[in-house]
Amino acid sequence: MTITKKRKNFLKVGSSIAMACALGSVTLASSAHAQESSWSPSQQVSMVVPFKPGGGSDIFGRAATAGIEEVRNNIDISVQNIVGGSGAVGYSTLLQRKGNPNYLLASETGAAIILPIMNDVPYNWDKLTPIAEAAEDHTMIIVANDSPYKSISDLVDAAKEGQVNIAISGKGSPASLSFKLIEKDQDVSFNRVVFESGSANNAALLGGDVAAAGANPGEAIELIKADKVRALTIFKDERFDRAPLSEVPTIAEAGIDVDITPTLQFRGVLASPGLSEAQQTYWENAIKEWSKTEGYKTYINNNYLTPKVRTGDEFADFLAKQHDTIAPLLKETD
Amino acid sequence: MDFFAHLVTGFGTALSPMNLLYCFIGVLLGTVIGLLPGLGSATGVALLLPLTLNLSPTTALIMLAGIYYGAQYGATITSILIATPGDSASVVTAIDGYPMARQGRAGPALAIGAVSSFVSGIISLILLMALAPVFASLALHFGAPEICALIVLGFTSIVGFSGTSRTKGLAMAALGVAITTIGLDPQSGNARFTFGFINLFGGIGFLPVVIGLFAVAEVLHQVRSGKVEPIRTHFRDMILKREDWRRCRTTICGSGLLGFFIGVLPGAGATLASFLGYDLARHFSKHKDEFGKGAIEGVAASEAANSAAVNGAFVPTLTLGIPGSGTTAVLLGAFIVFGIQPGPLLFTNEPDLVWGLMCSFFIGSAILLLLNLPLVPVFASLLRFRYALIYPCILFLSFIGAYAIENRMWGVWLTLAFGIIGYFMKRYDYPTAPLILGIVLGGMFEKTLIQTSSMGGGDLTIFLNRPIAMVLFALAALILYGPYLAKIYSKIRRASARKA
Known part of the structure; x- marks a missing residue:
């Protein structure tokens, strides 16, 4: 050993x-039996x-x-x-x-x-x-800046009428779970395209291959600042307190009443x-x-x-x- | 124009004594790291990141980029000398580099490796600096369907790597692709072929396979053949001759440009670039038969393509904040550690940093060349030692490298297993390169194919609406069937000429 x-x-x-x-x-020092009340490594x-x-x-x-x-x-x-x-x-x-x-x-x-x-x-x-x-x-739903979708309800309406591609990183990713919550609440379904990472999602979004993607703020912030993407909503109880993320409505504000714990x-x-x-x-x-x-x-x-x-x-x-x-x-x- | 003003500031930043020093240290450390098999540029950059935390962000990033460059070349040295590619991008270099070393031409192989990296590096840097935004928007047109088509094109190069038997080559490539299906399915996240072993959840890594198939198998093979003698080299054989350079000139430019384009595409990477760059060189070479047996153009093509791809990978990294390769992904992590948010605004918000970094690439490349060319005879002379001394060292380094990939014994066991498989492959004359190619491309092919089909809602006819993908498919068909068509065409012409 x-x-x-x-x-x-x-x-x-x-x-x-x-x-x-x-x-x-x-x-190895052998003081593992030090007194429990004052333990330190x-x-x-x-x-x-x-x-x-x-x-x-x-x-x-x-x-x-x-x-x-x-x-x-x-x-x-x-x-x-x-x-x-x-x-x-x-x-x-x-x-x-x-x-x-x-x-x-x-x-x-x-x-x-x-x-x-x-x-x-x-x-x-x-x-x-x-x-x-x-x-x-937290998870945000983002779209390209020139996207016709201005809100989550636009995205949901589009999904009711036809195929809406969304980028997620893995079936068990927070992004996937976030979309799942919307799907359940609004009784729609999105067409999932699985990419290997958040940045691959962003590339697909910018290239126009998907209509929306899930991203955490760190992954999306610079693209938001550069007006390349917009965030439709964030799965968070209260808005961020610093711009530009403070402009992003919470999922409750977007009219979807779900428990955000899984996201x-x-x-x-x-x-x-x-x-x-x-x-x-x-x-x-x-x-x-x-x-x-x-x-x-x-x-x-x-x-x-x-x-x-x-x-x-x-x-x-x-x-x-x-x-x-x-x-x-x-x-x-x- | 702004461009030149930026260039002046950039070189001003990069040439400050402090930055120059750290660039040099980075290149040196990188070369040493690259020499250890398994410790590639991504791991090297990540491991040494903590050492740079006390530096200013620009200096730190310059040093990390120096490590990236140095590691690339260090990996080349071991691929050529002992057939042990230090990282995935230099696998192709070993295909011709190692036979050259066995023929006593390690010197020219190492020298052309350094020179072609440098030349294509400089060309691609100029492209990066002048046209990064243009290439970035081009890269965004390469979605999943286009990358999928590019991979199909990549598969056509199997033919070129198959050696004597095309069937054996295809079989090995299929085995490689099969290996990539082990692990968590990228689509559903379910475990496939893991037999409940958590070690297999992450799949079989690329590096243990490479180290096993190349280094360990080669040692076993040579030991069995029993009559290995030290390679006698003379100093005059170590210098690059004018003839060598003439043979490689166009190859370096061609494969370099191709490598740059592939590097620009997110996810494609330097390994695919080196395979395709090599294949391109083979197609247009006058010495086709020498490829795989020690053609100097083979080394030049692979090295030119992979170092150009390294620079290409910086295009999406710096302009969009989307990493173009594993190593640039780690570098992006470093940006964040230093409080710099990489993204589309980087050029506007941090011009000193970006231009200083890009100018330091020039300086790093130059330092690398100046550092390594004089050392070529030293490295090449290592092969003059008796093999009783060299082989234990190769095995030792291989297993350390295999351990270092994930810091655990699993990599060592895999390496050993693939070493034994590789030994039998050599014994029965099965080519190794197609197997590697299968592993490199298999996972990406599955992923992009599924992405394409999900984008089309399960319908693959989506390819028909993607002109770039269709052009790439056409190109693949041309490469596969072009030679037959040309033969048929000339037969018909001859026949009609006879009639007339």
Whole structure:
């Protein structure tokens, strides 16, 4: 066990300069039995990012790591991209670290909730320890600037009369679920074209191949500012408070009365199963304190997210609610 | 005109001592990263991103772009010397580069690789700077149906990569396409052929296959043949001769331009560019038989096409904020980390950054050339070591690379498996390149075909309304049946001439 561990660490160093500090974790300090009430990590902590470097999860994982290191002295967190299986490999890694408080997971709705509903994976969100939600991302419905559709009802009317192509990234994506909610509420159906990413959706929209697309604010903001696309609505309870997103009507304002829970994409932190209360509280507080820093604000602003911190039971309840609202929707989406 | 004013500011930014230094460091680090198989430009940029966080955004992005450039060339070096492509775009370089190295011509192969990257890089940079907005709107006309047609065109190049038997080539390409069906179905998100293994959910990665089929299989094959001797090279063989350059001139321009166009299209990428660039060169070459056996034009075509595609990928990235390749997607992530929103307004809002970045591409290319040309004999001399020393190193590097792809053992097991498959393929003379091509194109073909059919509501006649796609299909048909038609035509002419 130790030998494999050492070798793994060695290889990592050989492969990446950025992880050079990982060698430090070979020598394990043995104070795991420190008093529970005052628990704090005594060895290097890993922030597992279950997706490739450069993506939304990676940006979150790195921002959270920097934030926790800022609010907690003498703590060393290394970001590890454990990629594979659309996130499943990273989640399983934590599942195997039962009771180990030195592993955190940068998580979001897709891999935490949707993947286990759609596929047979060895984990589920409720098998891990919920630490905290740190931010929320919303879904907007966007059209090209020269599109004849000025509102969601225009789009719905068009779908009643003929084929309306929409771009989504994957059947289980927040965009797909958002359109599904409109379809159910208005009793119409859109013609789904699945693309591999938000930017591919945008390209299809700009090229005129689809009438509308789902996008989160970060993906669409620059195109909106450049008058290339318009947002018809946003699945959010209240409007954004900064221009130009403040002009986008909420889905309720657009006349569609639905629960937006399934369309939200949370960004937060989960931990290994079986953490003690003290360990859980330690990490919860770290995230809470991070959310009060400048770095957090910058992260939220740069990525056009909504600040939202939920911890403990509140976070667990949110996860359960997302699961319970998404599962039936996915079953109805063929 | 604004253009020249921008150019002056741009070079002003790029040539500031600080930026120049970081550009150099980036290129150097990139080359080292590229030398490690498996660590391609996308991973390299992502891994080194944290190191740049304390720099100003412009300097940081210049350094990251330098890494991107350097990694491309580093990958070329290992493809040529030890048949281990460092990333997907340099697979095609190995097809002729490695045979050249075995013939003792590693020097010219490495040199032409550097020179053709540089020349086509500069041509495509001029296109990028002068006409980026034009190409960007062109790229938007390439929706799913057009990309699908382009991939069909790509499939026609299998013929050129099949070696002795066309049937074997087609079989290998079909195997490649079959491999891409493993994993989560891009349309429905359901698991296919994964047998409940979560490791297979993400599909079989391209890089473990490449490292296995090329590097590991080659080592196994050579070890079995048992009589491997160090390659004796003389210094005079290491220098690019005038004859070599004359053979490659037009190839570099032709394949470079083609590569640039393909790079501009979102999603198509440098790998497809290098396959098509190589095929183009083969079609118009006077030395068709030498391709695959060490034709210097083969190396030039592949390298010219892939470095032009790298620059082409910046067109949609900088003008629309839509990444043209995996690496530019990571770079876009870096923009956001630095608080710069990439999008259509980037040129207007951040002219210093954009022009400084593009001018630094020129400087990066020049540094790369100056850094690497003098080192060519050094690299080429590595092959003079005994193979008892080289082979363990190749295997060691291959497995480190395979591990580094996703930082886990799964990549190593895959590499080993494909190494064994590759060994038997070599033993029974099955060509590797079509298999790689099948993997590169298979996934994209399925995706774009389904997208096209969903756009038409399940009806593929939508292709008929897409003129660009129809032209590409026609071109594919011409490539496949052109030679037969030409033969028939000349037969008829001869027959009628006899009658008359």
